[in-house]
Amino acid sequence: MIGPISALVATTQAQFCPSGSLDLNGGTPCNNDAFCARFDPRYRCMNGYCCRKTGPICTMPNQQVERESGVVKNCMYQPCSVGFGCEYSRAMGQYICCGSYSANNDYTYGKVRMYPGTTMPLQCFKEDQCLWVDTPNCVYSYRYRQKVCCSTFNC
Structure with missing residues (x-):
């Protein structure tokens, strides 16, 4: 019985950093960020160990x-x-x-104003150029690769 238990302990690695983070060299103790940054600028001192987040991180912490x-x-x-x-x-x-997401913004694709009787979007050039109630926004559309009159800001 001692054999399987010792084998399990030998293959288990300690996790010094929070979930979603990577330990530096399997757990490098630290007391400040500057110490960790000497090894790699992505590492910070977290809970007494040098760690870095493995997923995407925005440069502004509130984003x-x-x-x-x-x-x-x-x-x-x-x-x-x-x-x-x-x-x-x-x-x-x-x-x-x-x-950051805002409840004031509409993230759905909007309705695009088309030239009458065609499937070609009506191109606009200035913000105040779209005078239709249902498509008042002149925005760049990545789908049509030009500015179009749209019902939202995402066309």
Whole structure:
């Protein structure tokens, strides 16, 4: 009976850092961030050990990462929603959208004003150019690759 227990203990690794974080060299003790940063600038002193978050992190601590269907949005290929900006995440090795959601913003795709009798969107050039009640916003559309008159700010 002693054999299986000792084998289990030998293969179990201690987790010094919080969930979603990585230990430096399997648990490097510290008393400040500067000590950890000497090894790698991504590491911070957390609970007495050098740790770094493994997921995407926004440079502003009060911001969150934008996700679409649970997947981190890569703003190199997709536009960030209203209230979010694009920044590079060294932890993920890609561009991510950082910001915050607001109850005042509409994140759904809006209705686009089309030229009558066609499937071509009506192009606009200035903010105050869309005079229709149902499509009053002149916004850039990544789908149509031009500014269009839209019912929301996301077309």
